[in-house]
Amino acid sequence: MAETKWNVALIQMDIAIGEPERNFAKLQTLLGEAVSQEKKPDVILLPEMWNTGYSLDRIQELADVEGGRTHALLSSFSREHRVNLIGGSIAEKKGQDVYNTIYAYDREGKRTADYSKIHLFRLMDEEKYLKEGDRLGQLELDGVEAGMMICYDIRFPELSRKLALGGAQIMFVPAEWPNPRLHHWRTLLMARAIENQMFVVSCNRVGVSGTTEFFGHSMVIDPWGEVLAEAGETEQIVRAEIDLGLVSEVRSRITIFEDRRPALY
């Protein structure tokens, strides 16, 4: 592992429903802001479905075909600025199907992993319009094992545990998590960090879409459950420094991975 300390930046943005043009333009501006400070980020995370929002009844027409437009922007940006980029998720069209998919890029602009949401959220009708993924979200960033989950996925502790057992030390979570479930959002993210003794880095959107309000509160949580950064409810770039060395420190202090009894449960 080259460097154990990372600066992370989360782009907590509003998303114009059904308007990919506006969303691409806004994201380009915010990505520029994210790298404009002297302390450059090592990793940038974007929110869920940032290209279209939950414009599900028009998703066949709006989704990015084979993710081509998204790839062009995120690949060239990560190469130009030598930054790892977890590209939130987008509505991605593959054949006749639309997926809710994350593309991840390394500092050379190479797409190193993708992950399509495996738990579709019925309360927001995802299962009616989207197809679920069938693989886990695993990736390596600068030699560090990481996991990816999308929004509703955080309600499934089995998933984050499986990724942790596979080696993940940090979990990236793009989201569009609305009111009135702020308490669930914060509690579930903290639980995933504490129970798996890993960093959890989550990026939620803000703004209003129809009657649904999104509260932001993007968070960076360390493996001890401490909140290193938490956004408010407006558009902003959230920054935090994380020391990945803390993962092994916490795991050797309380040895949950050695003490599990999987034969019994």
Ligand SMILES: NC(=O)CCC(=O)C(=O)O
């Ligand atoms: N976009 C989502 O998956 C939302 C999940 C959510 O709001 C929840 O309560 O779970």
